[in-house]
Amino acid sequence: MPREIPKAYEPQEIEERWAKSWFDEKLFRAENSGDGPVFSIALPPPNITGTIHIGHMLEHTQIDMLVRWHRMRGHRTLWLPGMDHAGIATQFVVERQLAKEKIRRQDLGREEFERRVWHWRTERGGAIKDQMIRLGASCDWTRERFTLEPSLYRAVIEAFLRLYREGLIYRGRYIVNWCPRCQTAISDLEVVHVERPGKLWHLRYPVVGSNEFLVVATTRPETMLGDTAVAVHPDDERYQRFVGKHVMLPLMEREIPVIADAYVDREFGTGVVKITPAHDPNDFEVGRRHDLPEIDVMTNDAHMSAAAGKYAGLDRFEARARVVSDLEALGLLECIEDISHAVGVCDRCKSEVEPRISTQWFMKMKPLAEPAKEAVRGGLIEVVPDNQRTILLNWLDNIRDWCISRQLWWGHRIPIWHCDDCKEMVPATDSRVELFEGHARAAGIPAKCPKCGGAKLTQDTDVLDTWFSSSLWPFSTLGWPDDTRDLRVYYPTSLLISGYDILFFWDVRMIMMGLHLTGGATAKERIPFKRLYLHSLVRTSEGAKMSKTKGTGVDPLQLTQQYGTDALRYMLASMAAPGTDIILSDDRIVGARNFANKIWNAARFLFVNLEKVEAAGLTMEELAAPEIRAQAPYPVTGEGALAHRWIFSRLAAVTAQVNDALENFRFHEACQTLYHFFWDDFCDWYIEWVKPQLAGADREVALAAWRNIFAALDNALRLLHPVMPFLTEELWHKLPQPAGAHSIALDKFPEPSPHWADASSDDSMARLQEIVGAARNIRAEMKLDPKRKVAADFWTTGPMLKNLVTENMDPLLRSAALSELRISPVHLDPAGAAIRSTSAFDLRIAYGDTVDKAAEIARLNKEIERLAKDIESKQKRLADDNFTGKAPGKIVDDLRATMMERQIEHKKLRDRLDQLS
RNA sequence: GGGCGACUAGCUCAGUGGUUAGAGCGCUCCCCUCACACGGGAGAGGUCCAAGGUUCAAGUCCUUGGUCGCCCA
Known part of the structure; x- marks a missing residue:
């Protein structure tokens, strides 16, 4: 092996090999028996339509780091993966595919369409799973779940039925957000507001029985066809005399009342507003208060309906133009104002949402929000970063009912039957499901109508919002509503990691549903997770959200191909400071790649040099067997002794720091700590310091040094494993391991051994590093040939430091490229030499006439000035x-x-300055 | 309109009231020394957005303002 180790780390083959092995061996299967602390976490289920993007990669890296860390610390660790059926998204993908064959889903009928979607799911869906496996996510794939599989379907029905019986789910005719392209209602959260230039049209409505007009201002003139009133503020003196009168609605020739309602903003437009209860949420409220008719003037695809009279059949925007020009022709268009206003668009397809009155299913949220608030406010659920807690509570304070029905075919069908005769709504008898063509559907079909006895019952055609099933995810995946062993062991889950962009969609709803539905006696047992970490979003260099459609997305698999998965993981983790978004940069990933290469090469150095000591009769087993490593550090005599003590002291400190960082989601700190430990401490100082010992002139010294260095490397690999799983796995296997040990992932995470901590070694090493630094600085400033060794003089008053130098003479000389270091009994003579000082020592290197005296004087002056300022402020x-x-x-x-x-x-x-000048 | 955040080296960002504010990249100089040029060594570079305040002590806490984001209405 040593002879073949490549000079640069080549991740491709290594990663593929280990990814496959981890999966095939079911390495990360969680055992729900035994004792000890439990760590459980549910994967935010990616959409089956999705492929991995950099945001997933960030999320999975962070989860995986914590999961691997907990697992290595001996916790019973479960990372439960799965997929979301993603109602709208999936239905669209399939509809688009059908469109290529000029087929509409309506042509196929519901059953056949569902069949096609299932087929698509089998063939094409869930690509992300393979990608996750390839990228090393250490999930328990034996527990993989899918939101539409039978057990989860049953959980959905059970949840629905309970909430329905409790009156928390109701059906009614209210204003909803209607997406004309998706042809379904969507929730408030799925509407995004974009600022767009628009117009404010001022329209004249003739007052019946007079020559006067009331002028209303609107951004949506086409909806005037459905106006059933105009409204003014009750205290608005300008219009009080009109209240109770009627205006003639132009074009429709319909008399509508003038009403007074405090909702009207006197400052907006003319202070008179048109009221269209069927097409505006505020007007809807006003309409209900005043018992106004609700006239829906549109169709499902946002064309004008029969209720729009002669405009029927026109697209809403065509109708807008026609209405405006017709009004203008009648002299009823007062003026047009250019404005900028927020337009609601569908989160998924970006078409303009139509507020529209419609019969839908809703969930009452206020009663569910209260316990959630308590759980968060009382610290039962810890939210990190803390400011997200404020945002969450704020949202709960202003929560509104959730429209949960969707006019789609792909999803969990609402388990309610309607009596054909008396229209009574009859819920499923229970939450059982049956398989139909291999897929779940409700089995508790009511036999007859309990009200009229009618036997003709038809199931509600709507399906549930995808987020309904998602909100049950932490417990439905563990077997709820059954009292399973998994549920008892792993619920509440330890942690949820999600992007803050789905805090309201998902995280908060899980809290509400978990608290309401699961069976624990106390809220503490019912919360879905104990901690909630909201990770940052990855943005483009312009700060915008990554978007595949805009082509600004970054393909993590491509980056992986180019730099290695470990490098990408390290880069993301090292930038993942809580609370700030991440802007990708090529430099950072190159740096991470270089780090991986550094680790590889440090190991390579050891393995390559091992040949030499093997020749001297030492074996790998003797040097690096697990039981040998376990007893490190070994005392080393001679000049490397300090460095050995020091590197283990560093290991103790680094381990504690990494533990602390990971406990607090400070991934970037963990990364930085590991980086500096490995690169600076381990490679630049420790390895360099002990190289001669390893070469093995003294067999006893070599033995101990090798044992230490392998033990230190082994510790470092285990520390690095959570963030760089592939590289560390590969190198770990190059060390002797116990029989039957499969993976570093199942090895122990280093303990922060207190007996390794050694303040005096830390201190001594720091001093020696200062001396080396001083010598190197002189050499560089004097532009000495790096290959030329020179003599130096050293002066100190401290006997301790004198001893330290003497004891570490050889490594000092090598590190600073000195031929000798003479300890001077007297102050050093600055003549013909450069001197560097600290308060503890002076170091002098003599020069010929190569040194720039003026530069040296300038340097001294600058330094003196800085010190003087500092001293003055301290005094x-x-x-x-x-x-x-x-x-x-x-x-x-x-x-x-x-x-x-x-x-x-x-x-x-x-x-010195005095002597120079 | 309400809320949340950001502003620190040329760039991307750390910084948890307490030494001379750090890192990576970039830049300058030197070195292809037998693990690594994806490397080694040495440097330069910062009135921490502004103004007030609290404090023995402020990049850090508070107030106001500015610029730029994001979320909600």
Whole structure:
């Protein structure tokens, strides 16, 4: 193996191999027996129509990091995956496909159409699952669920029936958002408001029995055909005398009343508004208050209906133009104003939504919102970042009823039957489902109408909003409404990670449904998740949402192909600071790729060099067997001793930091900590420091050094595994592992071993790094040939530091490319030399005549000035009794100590400057 | 109109009241040293949007304003 290890990390083959192996071996299957802490999380189910995009990748990376971390810490970990049937989206995909054959779904009929969708689902749906497997998501695929499968269908019916019986689901004729393209009602949340230029038309309505007009202003003149009143504010003196009179609705020649209602904004337009109860939510309210007729002047596809008289059959926008020109011809168009206003469009298809009166199913939300508010406010559910908690509570405060019916064929059909004779609504007898052509449908069909005894019952044709089934996801996937073992073990789930864009659509609704429907005795047992982490969205460099249709989306699989999955994961995680959106940049992923390569090469170095020690009779087993690694660090004599103690001390600190970061969703901090540990500490210092020991002149030293370095590498790999699963898996397998060990993913996450912590090593190493830094700085400034080793002089007053230097002479000389480092008994002579100082030591390298004296003077001056300023400000603060009296003692002491150090440095530099000039 | 957020190095971003505010990339200089040029070493670069305030101490907390986003109505 060592001989074949490639020079650059080549992720492609490695990733595919491990992805397949993890899946085939069912490595991530959760056991619902046993003891110990449980960590469970449900995958936000992607749409079956979807393919993976960078947002999924971000979400899955974050989930997977936490899942792998918990699993490695021995928690009973379940990540439950699944797909959403995605009502509208899926129906559209299939309809579009049919359209190519010039077939409409109506031509096929409902049953045949559903058959086609199922067929599509089998053939084409769920591509995202394969992509997730390929990208290493450590889900328990044996528990995969689909929102339309029988057990979840049953959960939906059960939930519906309970809510219906409790009166929380009702049917009624109200104003809804109608999408004329999707030909279905949609919920308020599915309407997005876009600011668009528009016009405000001022129309004259003749007052009956006079020559006067009332002028109304409207952005939608075509709806005037359905006007059933005009309204003014009750206190508006301009119009009081008209209240109770009638105006003649132009074009329709219909007399409609002038009413007074406080809803009217006196400042808007003329202060008179037309009232169209069937086509405007506010007018609808006014209409109900005043008992006005509701005239729907449109059809399902937003053409004018028979109720629109001679305009029937026209598209709504054609009708608008015709209405305006007809009014103008009659002299009833007062003026046209250009304005900008918010237009509601369908979230999915972007066509203009038509507010329209319609018979639909609704869910009462206020009673459900109250417990949810309590759970969040009381901290039963922790929301991160915290500001999202405010947003969530705010929304719950203003919640409105949810229109849950959709005029689609793909979805959970509403389990209500209508009596053909008396129109009584009869719910399914129970939530049982039966299989029809292999797919679930309601089985509890009522036999006869309980009211009139009629035997002809027809099931409601509507289906439920996709989000209805989604809102049951955390418990329906675990077997609810049955009392299953999974449900008892894994519910409430530990955590939900979702994008903040679906907070209202999904997260909040799950909280409400979980609290209301599940069986726990207390709210704490009924919440669907204990913590809610809202992750950021990935945006384009312009800050816009990624969009496939606009071509601004980034294909994660392509990036993966180019840079490796681990690199992409690392990049996303390293940018995933809570609360701010992510703007992708090529640089970052290149950096992440380089990091992966660095890890690869550090391991490569070890394995390649192992040959040399194998030649000396040491075996891999002796050096790196698991039981050997477990006892690290091994004491090393000689000059590398410090570095060994130090790297394990670093490991202890890094482990604690990573644990803390992951506990708090601070993925970017975990990444940064790991990056610096691996690259700077492990590679740049530790490996470099101990290289000669590894070469094996002294067998005992080599043995211990190798054991330590392999143990450290093994620890590092396990620390890195959650974010870079493939690379670490591959390298882990190159180390000896216990018989039967399958994967690093099932190995232990490092413990933050307190006995590894070693403050004195940390301190000593930092000092030595300063000395090396000083020497390198002189070399670079003097433009010394890097290959040329030079002698240096060293002066310090501290005996400790003197010993430290002596004890670590060899690695010091190598790191700084020095031929020798002479410890001087006296102050160093600045003549003919460059000196670098800290308060603790001076380092001198002699030069010929190569040095730019003026540059050195400039450098000194700049440094002196900076120090002087700093010292002055510190002196000032220390002289202030207010500060010394009130600030904590440690702060004052530290400040004083620092100031004294600065003063020493300052004096040294001043002296040198004097001698130079 | 209501709410939430952002503004820190050329760029993308960290920064949890307390030393001289950090990282990656980019830039400058040197080095293809036998793990890695996807590398090593050394540097330059910041009145932390503005003005007030709280505090012994503010990039960090508060107020107001500016610019730019997002959500809701």
